[in-house]
């Protein structure tokens with residue numbers, strides 16, 4: 001029989017007792033932020049559960065102060081044994097057969113807050129944010145668009161999970177408006193470069209791993225132990241200004257074309273909750289070098305969807321349907337590669353997967369690919385789009401279908417506001 | 422008559438009363454870190470000065486708690502008026518004619534600590550680290566080496582100060598050993614890529630600006646107000662593994678070739694202390710776009726020198742003699758460009774200038790240029806180097822010659838340790 005909570009959870013909810021993703025919220029505008037898990041339409045305030053002494057397992061008994069922090073970083077640093085213990089404690093506490101919380105009206109009132117009444121915040125303090133480029137179809141499409149169909153994927157791509165450092169300061173929580181960036185674009189002929197609001201504003205459908213315990217500078221993480229350094233996953237929209245990016249990126253990579261904003265979903269779904277949805281990663285050819293060759297090469301079957309709600313319209317249209325399992329390089333290979341030179345990761349670091357495109361045209365994860373750099377506008381319920389227009393909203397969702405329940409990520413949303421005058 | 426301190430300062434000291442650079446130190450291994458300024462061979466503990474109530478100007482009177490922090494970020498956030506007030510207070514307190522500290526043996530004993538007895542730490546918590554590419558000679562040399570002498574500088578370079586995001590977690594304080602990174606290099610023919618210790622480990626002679634008050638996401642900083650967002654400068658060595666970098670950097674820029682370690686000098690020299698050494702920046706042709714066109718285009722006359730102390734030798738040899746004033750793009754243009762798309766800077770962010778090479782061969786700021794990618798080994802006191810070898814120490818210094826005094830940066834040093842087996 002499936003595990004069930006005493007809290008009523010709608011069958012299509014992303015947050016059944018099998019999920020219990022972690023976030024940070026404020027119960028009211030003036031209260032300090034505190035950690036929570038999502039359960040159905042409620043958030044469970046972990047600071048209250050800690051204060052009530054209910055984290056009574058051997059590890060958290062003495063370190064439940066991590067739930068009195070304004071972010072999850074301290075909890076992340078504790079590592080997988082503590083995460084497993086917290087999950088066991090919380091699943092028991094929330095289960096239909098356990099009276100401790102179910103029959104304690106006072107504690108229920110203090111600790112369970114309707115989700116619609118709370119403000120969710122960035123759940124982590126992000127020291128460094130790295131963005132990978134791990135979908136082969138995305139790499140192939142981008143290469144074909146920019147360099148032509150001969151050898152669209154650079155030679156290095158099949159040997160290492162390519163990545164660059166992104167901007168940590170401009171990572172925002174789902175629901176934050178994104179102001180259209182201004183910047184330079186390619187000059188036409190001998191004129192000065194274009195300057196003004198980006199004319200090719202795009203989304204990128206990504207997911208991102210949240211780092212748990214870090215590693216010391218100079219000490220690489222073994223690929224077969226890398227999973228212990230990953231706490232969980234969020235949805236991510238790596239907003240991209242294609243015209244700014246195209247003009248600036250030679251020879252040092254993307255900068256202002258990316259760093260004006262990156263949106264993540266508020267609830268971190270743990271690898272434990274995703275484990276039932278794990279699947280084999282694609283076979284890699286050529287074989288990776290030994291430091292990237294892992295005993296178990298694992299992906300997750302996470303259905304991903306992007307909708308656009310065009311400016312002034314009521315309805316949104318689905319424009320991307322893809323899946324996390326299209327990634328060529330695994331999360332654990334990303335961690336092993338990132339640290340092979342001794343680079344240190346810290347708790348709360350964010351590792352974006354890169355745009356997740358599948359092989360079919362409807363599974364392309366950004367407008368650059370869907371409209372083939374604006375050459376084939378997309379039809380959207382009576383209007384068309386080459387790139388994003390002011391007022392457009394982009395809504396990303398992701399979920400895993402279990403037997404009678406859904407483990408989901410909620411949504412990662414953002415609306416485009418016009419550039420400053 | 423020149424300002425003089427009651428503390429004896431050797432004529433060649435980098436830290437006369439005209440400088441007063443800011444850092445963070447621990448008086449003993451178990452004491453908490455606290456802010457300081459350097460004066461001669463001493464550090465002045467600002468937490469003690471604050472506790473004694475001596476920051477009595479209108480701004481700091483109510484915010485001297487910033488000197489009880491483990492880093493300078495709170496002080497940096499206060500902005501230029503507070504920095505000026507602190508400078509006035511400290512120059513007065515340390516001057517030969519002022520009895521308050523000079524004649525208070527108890528306070529002197531508590532607040533003045535011999536520099537040789539203290540541990541200096543990273544003075545700032547660095548949220549994001551950006552590295553620019555603002556020296557024309559460096560851009561030209563790299564372009565010539567990698568792409569040939571036709572159009573060595575990419576077309577975008579003269580229109581914008583190119584930059585990329587670096588890794589904040591691996592920024593270390595001068596004196597920290599650097600472990601030679603391992604990684605992949607170009608395959609030879611059809612073999613798999615090289616894997617092992619980097620064979621082309623290099624230094625990069627840079628300086629870096631420390632950001633003071635930040636800007637809100639979505640609100641660019643005007644180029645003519647950008648100086649108010651810069652607190653001061655440090656020396657920086659952006660260690661670079663050229664073989665790793667060359668293989669990984671297409672199309673998203675440098676990653677593992679750089680993020681294994683970046684060293685900065687411990688004392689942040691303020692723009693106020695550097696003001697007497699300001700000079701005109703180079704004329705820019707083509708004219709920059711309006712958002713980069715500044716009323717006053719300022720550089721600083723800072724002599725910079727790199728020495729290598731080869732493994733096993735006692736003496737070091739000077740290998741680079743260059744100057745900050747070789748930079749084409751100014752610090753203020755860098756800030757304006759970085760934020761034009763709405764990207765937010767935060768107090769304590771670090772903005773590297775890029776390698777500072779001058780036109781003469783002896784002014785090239787890295788071994789890649791000095792040895793022309795290993796083709797012309799450098800003679801060093803009886804030995805030779807193409808790139809850095811294990812045990813080599815790299816020592817960067819920088820200073821400005823004033824009338825009877827020197828405003829200097831101390832040193833930025835690091836020694837290469839062998840790769841892990």
Ligand SMILES: [Ca+2]
Nearest residue numbers: 204238354355
């Ligand atoms: Ca991306």
Ligand SMILES: [Ca+2]
Nearest residue numbers: 625659775776
């Ligand atoms: Ca550099």
Ligand SMILES: [Mg+2]
Nearest residue numbers: 238258261262
């Ligand atoms: Mg982004």
Ligand SMILES: [Mg+2]
Nearest residue numbers: 659679682683
């Ligand atoms: Mg570096």
Ligand code: NI
Nearest residue numbers: 128129549550
């Ligand atoms: Ni960063």
